Every structure is written in C-alpha cells, then in structure tokens.
Amino acid sequence: MNRPATIKDIARKLNISISTVSRALRNASDVNSDTKNAVLALSEELNYQPNKLAVSLRQNQTHTIGVIVPNLDYVIATMVKGIDEAALEAGYTVMVCQSNESFGREILNTRRLLDSLVDGFIISVSSETKSFEHFKKIQERNIPIVVFDRITPALVAPSVRLDNEEGGFIATEHLLEQGYKRIAILAGPENLGISNSRMDGYLNALKKYKIKSDNNLIIHCDFNQDYAFFATQELLAMKKRPDAIFTISDRMAIGAMLAIKQKGLKMPQDIGLVGFNNEPVVGLVTPGISSVEMPCFEIGKVAAKLFIETMYHNEDMSNVEKILKPKLIIRESSQRILPATRRLR
Amino acid sequence: MNRPATIKDIARKLNISISTVSRALRNASDVNSDTKNAVLALSEELNYQPNKLAVSLRQNQTHTIGVIVPNLDYVIATMVKGIDEAALEAGYTVMVCQSNESFGREILNTRRLLDSLVDGFIISVSSETKSFEHFKKIQERNIPIVVFDRITPALVAPSVRLDNEEGGFIATEHLLEQGYKRIAILAGPENLGISNSRMDGYLNALKKYKIKSDNNLIIHCDFNQDYAFFATQELLAMKKRPDAIFTISDRMAIGAMLAIKQKGLKMPQDIGLVGFNNEPVVGLVTPGISSVEMPCFEIGKVAAKLFIETMYHNEDMSNVEKILKPKLIIRESSQRILPATRRLR
DNA sequence: TTTGTGCCCGATACCGTTGCCGGCAACGCT
DNA sequence: AGCGTTGCCGGCAACGGTATCGGGCACAAA
Numbered sequence: 001m002n003r004p005a006t007i008k009d010i011a012r013k014l015n016i017s018i019s020t021v022s023r024a025l026r027n028a029s030d031v032n033s034d035t036k037n038a039v040l041a042l043s044e045e046l047n048y049q050p051n052k053l054a055v056s057l058r059q060n061q062t063h064t065i066g067v068i069v070p071n072l073d074y075v076i077a078t079m080v081k082g083i084d085e086a087a088l089e090a091g092y093t094v095m096v097c098q099s100n101e102s103f104g105r106e107i108l109n110t111r112r113l114l115d116s117l118v119d120g121f122i123i124s125v126s127s128e129t130k131s132f133e134h135f136k137k138i139q140e141r142n143i144p145i146v147v148f149d150r151i152t153p154a155l156v157a158p159s160v161r162l163d164n165e166e167g168g169f170i171a172t173e174h175l176l177e178q179g180y181k182r183i184a185i186l187a188g189p190e191n192l193g194i195s196n197s198r199m200d201g202y203l204n205a206l207k208k209y210k211i212k213s214d215n216n217l218i219i220h221c222d223f224n225q226d227y228a229f230f231a232t233q234e235l236l237a238m239k240k241r242p243d244a245i246f247t248i249s250d251r252m253a254i255g256a257m258l259a260i261k262q263k264g265l266k267m268p269q270d271i272g273l274v275g276f277n278n279e280p281v282v283g284l285v286t287p288g289i290s291s292v293e294m295p296c297f298e299i300g301k302v303a304a305k306l307f308i309e310t311m312y313h314n315e316d317m318s319n320v321e322k323i324l325k326p327k328l329i330i331r332e333s334s335q336r337i338l339p340a341t342r343r344l345r
Numbered sequence: 346m347n348r349p350a351t352i353k354d355i356a357r358k359l360n361i362s363i364s365t366v367s368r369a370l371r372n373a374s375d376v377n378s379d380t381k382n383a384v385l386a387l388s389e390e391l392n393y394q395p396n397k398l399a400v401s402l403r404q405n406q407t408h409t410i411g412v413i414v415p416n417l418d419y420v421i422a423t424m425v426k427g428i429d430e431a432a433l434e435a436g437y438t439v440m441v442c443q444s445n446e447s448f449g450r451e452i453l454n455t456r457r458l459l460d461s462l463v464d465g466f467i468i469s470v471s472s473e474t475k476s477f478e479h480f481k482k483i484q485e486r487n488i489p490i491v492v493f494d495r496i497t498p499a500l501v502a503p504s505v506r507l508d509n510e511e512g513g514f515i516a517t518e519h520l521l522e523q524g525y526k527r528i529a530i531l532a533g534p535e536n537l538g539i540s541n542s543r544m545d546g547y548l549n550a551l552k553k554y555k556i557k558s559d560n561n562l563i564i565h566c567d568f569n570q571d572y573a574f575f576a577t578q579e580l581l582a583m584k585k586r587p588d589a590i591f592t593i594s595d596r597m598a599i600g601a602m603l604a605i606k607q608k609g610l611k612m613p614q615d616i617g618l619v620g621f622n623n624e625p626v627v628g629l630v631t632p633g634i635s636s637v638e639m640p641c642f643e644i645g646k647v648a649a650k651l652f653i654e655t656m657y658h659n660e661d662m663s664n665v666e667k668i669l670k671p672k673l674i675i676r677e678s679s680q681r682i683l684p685a686t687r688r689l690r
Numbered sequence: 691t692t693t694g695t696g697c698c699c700g701a702t703a704c705c706g707t708t709g710c711c712g713g714c715a716a717c718g719c720t
Numbered sequence: 721a722g723c724g725t726t727g728c729c730g731g732c733a734a735c736g737g738t739a740t741c742g743g744g745c746a747c748a749a750a
Contacts, residue, residue, distance in 0.1 A: 008706075017730045017731075018706090018707085018731095019731075020729055022709090023708095030727075031729080032727080032729085035729090050707075051462070051705085051707070052461055052462060053401050053402040053706075054402055056707095057399055057402055057705090057735050057736070059708070060735075062398070072422050093461065095440060098426070098429075112438065114394070115397055116397055116438060117396070254629055258629075281626045281629060284626060284629075286630065286631045351735095351736060352736065352737065362699065362701075363700085364699075364701080364702095365698080365699055365700075367737070367738060368698095371738090375698070375699085376699080377699085380699090395736085396735085396736050398736075398737090399735070400738075401705095403739085404705085404738070405705075691750100692750080693748100694748085694750090695746100695747085696745105697744105697747105698744090699743090700744100701740105702739100702740090704738085704740105705736105705738090707735090708735090709733090710733085712729105713730085714728090714729085714730105715727090716728105717724105717725085718723100718725085720722090
C-alpha cells in the first residue's frame, strides 16, 4: 500500500547504504555532493518524511514540551498560544493538558505526558495544589521544568510571571486617586501566590496613602463568579460598607458587578470597581469595568523561550526569574474624576 | 543515572528472557502465573513505564489523535475538552493545533501532526479553506478523519455537528412570535456551511410565517465583532430599518449590540436581537442577549467516540452523520412579550 | 517406546533511524 | 616505497519494545 517512504527505500533505489542516505539527509558533510544531490532529489520525489518515532527513540528526545495548565480560560489560552508560537519557531511541539484546578488531574496529566516522553514541562499549577512532590521527582530525573503565571516558592525552577504586586498596587492606587476611601479586596484562596502578591500590592498602596487596612474588607473566596457575587453581597450589607472593590480576577469582578447592580448601586458614583486580567468581557458590560491588563501572549512566549534556553544551556537556571509589567486599563466602573479633555468611551 | 527502567532490566534481574517479560506485562496468557507475578512485582518496584515510542514504532500506531481547529474560542475550547475526555477514556491522547482561520496554517498543522504520526484526525475546518486536497490525500492513505462542527460536503467523512438549520429556525421563529416583522440576519462568509445552514433555517421560519425575505436584510460579513458592528450600523441607517437582528454568532451579536446602543435604540422595545452559541458573555451584558445554545462538550465527546469507532470497525463509515439539537435561551434582548407569570431575570 | 499435546519459555527478526567505527581508494609527502 | 591524511562510504549495534516461530519438557494416549 501507499506506505510512506523510508530511508531504506531511498538506499535501495540508489544502490547505496542506509548510513549514507542518513548522512546525506542531515549532516551533509562527509558525503559526496553528487550522491547527496541524488538522495535529496529522490527523497523529494518520494515525499520522504523522517519517522519521528524512530528518531526520537534513537536520540532519546522527542522535541515535545508538556504544558500543564489549570484550565483554558481566556488568559491561559492566550498564554498557551504564546508558548505554542515560540515553541514552533524553535522546532518544538507542545502537548497541552488541563488539570481543571484539580490536584488529582494534575498528577494524572503529569504521568500522561511523562509517558509520552516529553522533553520537559512548562507548568502553571492548579489552585488546589499544595504538594509538589510529583514535580520534584521529575526534576530529580533531570527533566527540565519551567513554571509560569502561577508560581510558588515551593517549586524551585526558572519562572515567568507578571509583577502581581505592581498590578495590585496600580489598581488600588488608581481607586485612591479617584477619591475612594474604603476599598475592599476580593482575593483568592489563601495559598495562591498570585492572589497574595496582588494583595500585597493592595496593602502597599493603602500604606502609601496612609490608610490603615481593615481586615473586614479583605475577603478570601474561590476564584469564581458565584462566590464573588455572594461575597460582594455581604460586603454591601455591612453597616460601613466599602466604597470601592478591587477583585483579583475579572471573573470575580463580574460577580461583584452583578451584586452591585442587584443592590441598585451605581458605578462609579456609589461604588468603584477594578478587576484583573482585562478579559474582553469587562469592556462589553455596562458600565465597562476597569482592569489590570497582563501581557498574556508575551508571558507564554517568554516561558517557551526560557524553556528552550534551559534545554541548551545545561547550567542550573532555576533562579532565573522573568517578571513582566502590568498596565491599568481605566473604564467607567472606577472613573469618578473625569479627565480634563473628555470622557473615555 | 536515574534512567527509567526497561523491560531488559526486569529480564536481567529475574534471569528470564525479554520476551517472557513482555508477555507477562500484557497478554498475561501463555506465561506461568508465578513468573508473571514476579514480573509484575518487580516492574512495580522499579516503577516501570513502557516506552511509548518503542511500542508505537513497532505497532505502527501512536494512539494519538490530531485535532485541528480554526481557533480556541469558548465554543471550540469546550468541544476540545469533550474530545479530550472521551479520547482519554479510550486510551488515546490528543494533540491540538489551531489554524487561526488560515488555510496556510491549516496545511502546516496537518503536516506537523502527520509528522508526529497521529493515528488520525478530528477536524473543524478553517473558514478560509476552500480546497480540501490536503485532507483527501490523507484519506487516500487510509488515515481516518472525522469532521465536526464546521463540516463541508466537499470532504466525505463521518461527521458530528449541530442541527444548524434548526438553530436558525428556532431563533427566527422566536423573533416572529415576539411580533418582530422585519428581521435581518448577519451571516458569515458565503462559503461557510454552518452559516448557510443557519440562514436556511432563518428563511424557512420566514416562509412558515408567510413573510417574504428581503435581500437587503441578509448581510454576509466576517465572523467578527467589528465587521458586525459596521454592518449593523448600515442596517440601522436604512430608511426602512429592520426591527430585529439574528446573528449567527455571539461575537457578532456583541458587535450588533454595540452599534444598537450607539444609535440610542433600546432592546427589546425598538429592536430585537438573538445570537448564536450562548457564550457566557451574552448573559453578562445589559440587556442579556438571547442566544441559541449548542451542546459543545457533547459534540466533542461524540466526535471522539465516532473516531474511535472508525478505528476499530473497518467498514467505511464516511456516511455516518451525527446531528445534535440546539436549544434557544431567551433573555431580555428579544423578549417583548413577557411570559404570563413573571419576567425572567 | 513412540507419538501427540499443551504449557512455558527463549531466540530472533523487526519497526526506522542514528552514531560509531573501520575500510578503502586516492593523493601528497618524506 | 612507505607513510599519514583525507574524502567517501558501508557495516553494525543500538534505542525499547512486539510478534512469530519453534523448542524443551511433562504428561497422557497409542
């Protein structure tokens, strides 16, 4: 049948040895230019494609990167796109697995990818993950790991992330500049590093403006629209209710928005709101929600490039840390003081 | 070094032959239960994992499915999740490539996956694709292809899709029932099957209600928010402007919504709007946009199952066609006549 | 004793490719 | 003439498994 041509077919037709064909197809050195041309011509004609399995088996590397992510929402999907693009440029393919924020799935996927003999991993850990033994075991086998976005000190590896503290800071500072005084924060689970960093930024901004923080205004809740909805309801039911809310994700900001609307409060007059991620949806709702934008695609690209680097340099790079800067996108939900010229759309 | 254990290591330690170990690990027949147990125990202890490359090379199949999609928006990402889940259950892994709606990228990705020796493909074609030679060549090599969501008569293969005609029908009928008379449709590119089917449904509904269609109300535009925005602007500038718009995607519905708001018109009073896909965002904007929901996850699962079937039955299944039903989700944007009981939220 | 018959197991080829090693001819240099 | 060098090429083992074939052995049947 129409089986793909192999190196053997070429060798047989040309009456030369397999080794020569193999050399002609790659090194190109150590082989006469006539025979080389003949080989190249014939391989073209037969539409020869090297069998990746055989190459990988022989060379003990697959040129494949295992990517493990907690989910594929807008932010992470964009990062994955960045990874894919940079990996492709470097001749790598990626296999993506979602852990669905579940520790068990994360372990399962790690196994799956390891079985598929990936050369290494690019990982963003699940929010549920508290133990990192499964990743450490991989590192002990000298399989490189790069972590991105959600990183943790418990896993020592080269990393790429947003400056989350800065993100929390500029969001909060913006609210303060707009004259809001009692600013609440909807944070994520307490063990989640990105949440804590964003909260640190929030606290720093308060400190800079000499406002002392109020623990009643710091809410930890699940990374999730419904929880944010209920948490906001409670915040708004307080006797001294906050006059602004900073949520550490846009999904939570949407939840907060729904609760605010339900209560009949107006943004930005009665209450200010700033989210995080700048997903497209926050520009579509009414009023538009201000949000901290992160360079997702770029983070993905940098992560992949860092991975490739660790593959080729074999010094220890586990202390390399790339940090990208956020940018505040201001919309109606938080803009009480209009700019001199004219109102933003 | 800490290299993973191989079948040879087990054989050596147990003083038996490689073949026996191999048999003990799979067939389990034709091998004494004592030796089998010994092998299993030792392989457990050494944490033996069969090398997939070697197995695949020998057996000439990789248990990997290549999935080619035009993008990874909400709808398709959900379908891919469904594919992944069903594939995993059947012992397959998937490799996903995005073509970014580009014909060139689609061909490139096909090559990439073919190089990686996938056992077959599950495909949703790019909107740019008009020639299917690259897929037909694959079929000639007896590599199975299943198409889903966006299918085309030009490619004969087992398929899974939504009943798009029905979707267009129920959306339009709903608008008619609400008393809208001049219903425009924002359709996609003219060569895109799903767009045409949804439009057929639209036309059928008009016919059923004895309204003759008006070509001025049928707009083909790119599958994209901005184009939909401009197209809607033009529609609204007509002297006899439509009193309702049906868009064949939610992204386009968002664009239409923005144009409607800009013009200062109110939904549902001045104009009705129904989208397609029921992405989360249409429930979050104000007013909520009615939309035709499709069972994305299910479509993905069915596609993967169908693929597995074609792998094991070797009769020709290219005429198998699975069609799933849509469901209309009604929100404020189109609900002029309130239900007797009370208004939906 | 011979023959048949399962049961277990080992030897070996093979999948497609690469890497090492060595061979051989041609050539130039002492 | 003898030597080393260089250019080109082929043989062979190896990567880690699987599949086929056949052989040894014990035991029953002829």
